[in-house]
Amino acid sequence: MTPPIRILLVDDHPVVRSGLRAMLAGQPDFELVGEAATGEEGVAAARRLRPDVVLMDLQLGPGMHGSEATRHIVAMGTAVSGPRVLVLTTFDTDADIVAAIEAGATGYLLKDAPSDDLHAAIRSAATGASALAPSVASRLLGRVRTPRATLSPRELEVLGHVAAGLSNRQISKRMFLSETTVKTHLVHIYAKLGVDSRTAAVAAATKAGLIRPS
Amino acid sequence: MTPPIRILLVDDHPVVRSGLRAMLAGQPDFELVGEAATGEEGVAAARRLRPDVVLMDLQLGPGMHGSEATRHIVAMGTAVSGPRVLVLTTFDTDADIVAAIEAGATGYLLKDAPSDDLHAAIRSAATGASALAPSVASRLLGRVRTPRATLSPRELEVLGHVAAGLSNRQISKRMFLSETTVKTHLVHIYAKLGVDSRTAAVAAATKAGLIRPS
DNA sequence: CGGCGCATCATCCGAAAGATGGATGTCCGG
DNA sequence: CCGGACATCCATCTTTCGGATGATGCGCCG
Numbered sequence: 041m042t043p044p045i046r047i048l049l050v051d052d053h054p055v056v057r058s059g060l061r062a063m064l065a066g067q068p069d070f071e072l073v074g075e076a077a078t079g080e081e082g083v084a085a086a087r088r089l090r091p092d093v094v095l096m097d098l099q100l101g102p103g104m105h106g107s108e109a110t111r112h113i114v115a116m117g118t119a120v121s122g123p124r125v126l127v128l129t130t131f132d133t134d135a136d137i138v139a140a141i142e143a144g145a146t147g148y149l150l151k152d153a154p155s156d157d158l159h160a161a162i163r164s165a166a167t168g169a170s171a172l173a174p175s176v177a178s179r180l181l182g183r184v185r186t187p188r189a190t191l192s193p194r195e196l197e198v199l200g201h202v203a204a205g206l207s208n209r210q211i212s213k214r215m216f217l218s219e220t221t222v223k224t225h226l227v228h229i230y231a232k233l234g235v236d237s238r239t240a241a242v243a244a245a246t247k248a249g250l251i252r253p254s
Numbered sequence: 255m256t257p258p259i260r261i262l263l264v265d266d267h268p269v270v271r272s273g274l275r276a277m278l279a280g281q282p283d284f285e286l287v288g289e290a291a292t293g294e295e296g297v298a299a300a301r302r303l304r305p306d307v308v309l310m311d312l313q314l315g316p317g318m319h320g321s322e323a324t325r326h327i328v329a330m331g332t333a334v335s336g337p338r339v340l341v342l343t344t345f346d347t348d349a350d351i352v353a354a355i356e357a358g359a360t361g362y363l364l365k366d367a368p369s370d371d372l373h374a375a376i377r378s379a380a381t382g383a384s385a386l387a388p389s390v391a392s393r394l395l396g397r398v399r400t401p402r403a404t405l406s407p408r409e410l411e412v413l414g415h416v417a418a419g420l421s422n423r424q425i426s427k428r429m430f431l432s433e434t435t436v437k438t439h440l441v442h443i444y445a446k447l448g449v450d451s452r453t454a455a456v457a458a459a460t461k462a463g464l465i466r467p468s
Numbered sequence: 469c470g471g472c473g474c475a476t477c478a479t480c481c482g483a484a485a486g487a488t489g490g491a492t493g494t495c496c497g498g
Numbered sequence: 499c500c501g502g503a504c505a506t507c508c509a510t511c512t513t514t515c516g517g518a519t520g521a522t523g524c525g526c527c528g
Contacts (some may be wrong), residue, residue, distance in 0.1 A: 053344075053366045059273025130267075130344065152267045192474060205454025208515070221476050223516075228474090236516075237484085239453050240419025406505055422485065435507050437486070442505085444486085451514095452485075 044071040045166045048091035050082035051075075051128070056151070060095060063155045070162065093146075093165050098129040124165040191232060191250060198225040203242045203251050258285040259380045262305035264296035265289075265342070270365070274309060277369045284376065305337050307379050312343040338379040405446060405464060412439040417456045417465050 047070055051057050057075055064070045074089045076082040086094055124146040146165045149158065191199065201211040208226070212219040230236055233244045245251045261284055265271050271289055278284045288303045290296040300308055338360040360379045363372065405413065415425045422440075426433040444450050447458040459465045 053273075054368050055273040055277065055365050055372075056269055057273070058276045058369075059267075059269040059271070062272045062276045063269065151269050154268050155272075158269075194475065202453060203457060205449060205451055205457040207451060217475095218477055220478060224476075227516075227518095230516085235419060237419060237421060238515080239416060239456060242453060242456065243417060243419035408506065431506095432508060433484095434509060438507070439505095441486075441488090450486080 042069070044069050045093055045162060046071050046073045046089070046091040047162065048073060048082070048085055048089060048094045049075040050077075050079070050085075050094060051097040052077050053097070056097070060158075063158055064162075067159060070159075092124065093162050094125045095162070096125055096127055098127055126161055126165045191229060191245075195225050195229050195232075196250065198222060199229055199241065199245055200251055202226070202238050203245070256283070258283050259307055259376060260285050260287045260303070260305040261376065262287060262296070262299055262303055262308045262337070263289040264291075264293070264299075264308060265311040266291050267311075270311070270342075274372075277372055278376075281373060284373075300337055307376055308337045308339045309376070310339055310341055312341055340375055340379045405443060405459075409439050409443050409446075410464070412436060413443055413455065413459055414465055416440070416452050417459070 047064060049057050049060055049072065051060070054077075057077075061072060061075075064072055073091050074085045076085045082094070082096060085091075126147045126149060128149050128151055130151050147161050149161050153161075197215065198211060201214065206214070208219050208222045211217075212222045215222070226238065226241070229241055229245075233241050233248075235241050235244050242251070261278060263271050263274055263286065265274070268291075271291075275286060275289075278286055287305050288299045290299045296308070296310060299305075340361045340363060342363050342365055344365050361375050363375050367375075411429065412425060415428065420428070422433050422436045425431075426436045429436070440452060440455070443455050443459075447455050447462075449455050449458050456465070
């Protein structure tokens with residue numbers, strides 16, 4: 041008989057942790073070895089407990105969104121024979137999916153998934169296989185089919201400042217650029233998003249999940 | 255001995271329902287009488303089961319946000335000796351809080367509240383007393399102290415179109431106004447929000463919960 | 469090597485957005 | 499009942515933004 045799958049929960053919501061705990065309880069091949077409420081705690085716990093699978097929320101407390109959590113995932117993954125990371129999230133915005141997958145997450149699950157899907161995803165992740173929620177997988181496939189707008193890092197940075205309400209001049213100073221360059225980036229952004237104004241770009245990017253609403 | 259408090263759970267996330275169930279389990283004076291995954295199911299279950307307290311999420315599935323859930327709350331509350339409604343949510347944006355309270359919710363809890371708070375809120379709600387999460391309560395108080403920006407209906411309408419990425423001209427046509435009038439509304443909006451551009455206004459209003467991100 | 473995408477900059481021009489200043493009308497409290 | 503606060507409407511002036519066009523260096527990949 042194979043040893044049980046050692047699992048670490050990382051989520052800042054007691055309710056969610058409690059729910060996941062209950063969902064794992066009935067499975068004899070699962071062993072919950074620890075819980076953490078923040079990204080930092082999660083990384084520390086992962087180092088200490090050496091779980092096989094980490095179930096990790098993407099929204100870890102206020103101000104700790106997407107890219108930050110992604111870095112935590114990477115930090116865990118770099119450990120020798122590091123754990124497999126299963127990312128949990130409420131919303132399936134494209135930006136989060138891509139960021140997490142690119143950062144090395146093994147799988148990606150929506151929080152409204154039934155317990156069967158969760159169990160399957162954990163077992164699948166334990167073996168190293170990629171496990172994606174069906175709706176997420178189809179979304180990723182859809183993006184391949186429709187070669188959707190992919191903004192460069194610099195363009196995303198500019199767009200972020202635009203979404204924050206800064207003018208071109210303010211952005212240029214903050215990024216140590218010429219105002220012209222900022223405008224050029226914007227022109228490219230407009231072309232990629234199929235819009236023709238900064239506010240429309242922000243609206244489109246928000247809907248597409250490229251930027252985070254505040 | 256008093257009869258137990260009959261509770262109905264309404265949340266579209268199996269994980270969250272499971273977590274709440276676990277949190278209610280240990281309490282002898284609580285009785286979980288039903289669960290529902292959507293607002294419609296919730297209303298039906300409330301009519302049928304006559305619970306004392308309804309624990310209800312504000313984000314019920316895709317496309318069913320704030321105001322919609324609020325209407326469900328109202329529908330439940332209008333029944334004779336209707337149940338007390340405790341609203342659960344992940345984010346404490348002002349708009350949601352106000353909308354839910356105004357619609358007659360008895361209490362308001364953030365999902366990251368510890369189980370003790372949850373228990374206290376349920377008991378408090380069962381007696382009809384208002385129960386607000388401390389962070390929420392202080393936020394409401396804060397809004398009274400700082401007479402926050404209150405936009406007129408017309409201004410909100412304009413701002414909504416701006417957030418959707420429309421130009422002043424487009425807005426003017428859609429609202430049967432002169433373009434100048436649209437600009438005037440915007441000037442007033444800027445003054446109230448303390449900003450000086452349309453994108454900044456959208457950012458500020460989003461953060462303040464005045465408009466909904468997409 | 470020769471594209472191709474990314475990032476950087478410039479100039480010119482018309483259009484959109486913002487700043488300023490009025491004009492109504494309503495509603496509420498002194 | 500009257501003045502002030504506020505919402506709604508409008509016009510003129512200045513600044514900013516967006517569109518067009520063009521250019522340079524860099525790194526990557528077939």
